[in-house]
Amino acid sequence: MGQDLPVTGYALLGLLTFGDELTGYELKQRADITMRFYWVSPAMSQIYSELARLSDRGLVAAVADDSGTSRYRITDEGREVVREWMTETPAGFPVLKHPVALRLLMGHLTDAATTRAMLERYVEELAAARRDLAEVRAGLVGRDEPGQNFHHPSLVADWGLAYFDSEARIARRTLRRMSADGP
Amino acid sequence: MGQDLPVTGYALLGLLTFGDELTGYELKQRADITMRFYWVSPAMSQIYSELARLSDRGLVAAVADDSGTSRYRITDEGREVVREWMTETPAGFPVLKHPVALRLLMGHLTDAATTRAMLERYVEELAAARRDLAEVRAGLVGRDEPGQNFHHPSLVADWGLAYFDSEARIARRTLRRMSADGP
DNA sequence: CGACCCCTATTCCTATTCGGAATAGTAGTC
DNA sequence: GACTACTATTCCGAATAGGAATAGGGGTCG
Numbered sequence: 001m002g003q004d005l006p007v008t009g010y011a012l013l014g015l016l017t018f019g020d021e022l023t024g025y026e027l028k029q030r031a032d033i034t035m036r037f038y039w040v041s042p043a044m045s046q047i048y049s050e051l052a053r054l055s056d057r058g059l060v061a062a063v064a065d066d067s068g069t070s071r072y073r074i075t076d077e078g079r080e081v082v083r084e085w086m087t088e089t090p091a092g093f094p095v096l097k098h099p100v101a102l103r104l105l106m107g108h109l110t111d112a113a114t115t116r117a118m119l120e121r122y123v124e125e126l127a128a129a130r131r132d133l134a135e136v137r138a139g140l141v142g143r144d145e146p147g148q149n150f151h152h153p154s155l156v157a158d159w160g161l162a163y164f165d166s167e168a169r170i171a172r173r174t175l176r177r178m179s180a181d182g183p
Numbered sequence: 184m185g186q187d188l189p190v191t192g193y194a195l196l197g198l199l200t201f202g203d204e205l206t207g208y209e210l211k212q213r214a215d216i217t218m219r220f221y222w223v224s225p226a227m228s229q230i231y232s233e234l235a236r237l238s239d240r241g242l243v244a245a246v247a248d249d250s251g252t253s254r255y256r257i258t259d260e261g262r263e264v265v266r267e268w269m270t271e272t273p274a275g276f277p278v279l280k281h282p283v284a285l286r287l288l289m290g291h292l293t294d295a296a297t298t299r300a301m302l303e304r305y306v307e308e309l310a311a312a313r314r315d316l317a318e319v320r321a322g323l324v325g326r327d328e329p330g331q332n333f334h335h336p337s338l339v340a341d342w343g344l345a346y347f348d349s350e351a352r353i354a355r356r357t358l359r360r361m362s363a364d365g366p
Numbered sequence: 367c368g369a370c371c372c373c374t375a376t377t378c379c380t381a382t383t384c385g386g387a388a389t390a391g392t393a394g395t396c
Numbered sequence: 397g398a399c400t401a402c403t404a405t406t407c408c409g410a411a412t413a414g415g416a417a418t419a420g421g422g423g424t425c426g
Binding site (some may be wrong): 006008040042043044045046067079 | 381382383384385386387391392
Binding site (some may be wrong): 367368369370371372373374375376377378379380381382383384385386387388389390391392393394395396 | 403414422
């Protein structure tokens with residue numbers, strides 16, 4: 001069994017497997033744009049402390065440019081460690097923190113109008129998130145066929161789009177049920 | 184604006200608003216059984232440190248029984264703080280850590296059979312989680328009509344069931360797409 | 367009745383995560 | 397040259413995670 005990393009370490013390695021050499025700042029941006037739909041984007045401090053650990057273990061290599069900026073690339077060992085993690089350990093079940101569902105649970109503490117307003121707002125937020133992800137998905141076109149670099153990211157993006165559609169349907173159904181309930 | 188609590192504090196208060204007086208251990212059990220489908224169940228240590236904070240702020244009251252065990256009940260102020268949190272602050276968007284999607288993203292690092300096996304396992308795990316939640320849902324029947332105590336929990340449980348169904352569909356679709364792609 | 371096992375109850379421990387803010391430098395625009 | 401925004405990294409304290417450790421009690425079995 002390879003060495004243990006927090007999952008976020010594997011996630012950052014994963015982002016680097018697409019070939020780019022990135023600064024910590026760019027990694028954070030990349031995570032904010034693409035990964036945040038299915039894995040919480042790590043905090044800035046975590047990115048840098050994780051890069052330090054990955055570098056210490058030889059899983060990434062830092063390359064300094066002329067101005068002293070460090071860019072990171074994954075090493076062959078890093079790639080192997082991710083591959084091993086994927087083949088030797090179970091993925092595990094998704095972990096969700098759903099504040100809308102949490103507040104819906106406690107709906108008995110407020111009037112129904114407050115809860116309906118929250119659901120309506122959530123539907124809007126879902127639409128906005130879906131637009132963002134659709135834009136990311138559109139950026140993959142042309143390199144998303146099987147065997148191409150972005151094939152798997154396109155499967156993940158399609159998953160996210162379908163998830164947003166499903167959530168919107170469920171939220172609207174819940175709104176309808178609440179409206180049928182009376183005031 | 185009321186005082187600030189971590190969301191888990193509100194979540195624990197929320198569990199207590201259903202009327203029971205619970206020990207920390209029972210709260211953890213309750214969270215493990217009912218809340219874990221839409222909010223990660225807090226760690227044991229976190230339950231107790233959170234209860235201490237809620238107690239310090241007068242949001243819960245500890246009642247010791249004969250054997251020295253402490254049970255907690257929400258206070259009127261605690262109920263008011265939750266109500267205010269729900270009406271005065273936005274819910275926010277769900278936060279997801281989806282290890283299956285994360286590994287799917289990195290599918291280019293392993294053979295397709297590994298990724299398909301992970302998706303198949305996830306479908307099984309979804310079915311098991313759905314069975315668990317269906318059981319919780321069944322336990323609400325009889326007290327889940329509008330105006331009744333478990334109405335909102337039943338809406339949340341229905342949401343979770345629909346979410347699991349949707350995830351299973353998406354996972355199966357992804358499996359089909361991968362099979363159509365070749366070996 | 368004692369041994370054993372499991373459950374209940376709470377504290378303890380370390381590592382990770384969070385959420386940027388703070389700090390510093392650079393590039394582009396006006 | 398001033399200003400703004402971006403890039404790059406470190407810093408900080410709090411929250412979360414994940415139980416394990418510790419201790420006590422109840423139920424079952426021989």
